Amino acid sequence: xxxxxxxxxxxxxxxxxxxxxxxxxxxxxxxxxxxxxxxxxxxxxxxxxxxxxxxxxxxx
Numbered sequence: 001x002x003x004x005x006x007x008x009x010x011x012x013x014x015x016x017x018x019x020x021x022x023x024x025x026x027x028x029x030x031x032x033x034x035x036x037x038x039x040x041x042x043x044x045x046x047x048x049x050x051x052x053x054x055x056x057x058x059x060x
Contacts, residue, residue, distance in 0.1 A: 009046035013039055 016038040024032030 005049070006046070009042060012042050013046075016042060 016035055020032050020035040020039070023029075023035060
């Protein structure tokens with residue numbers, strides 16, 4: 001089941017990817033690379049929070 005939080009994470013990843021590509025192809029290569037690093041970071045946070053939700057948020 002897809003939740004609203006999953007959609008927000010997906011939109012965030014797509015925006016970061018689009019901004020990265022825009023910067024890269026407009027000659028701002030360093031800024032494009034910096035923004036490209038956000039994509040896996042956002043995905044990792046999304047996965048982490050999804051796992052916490054599935055586990056019930058309890059810490060062992």
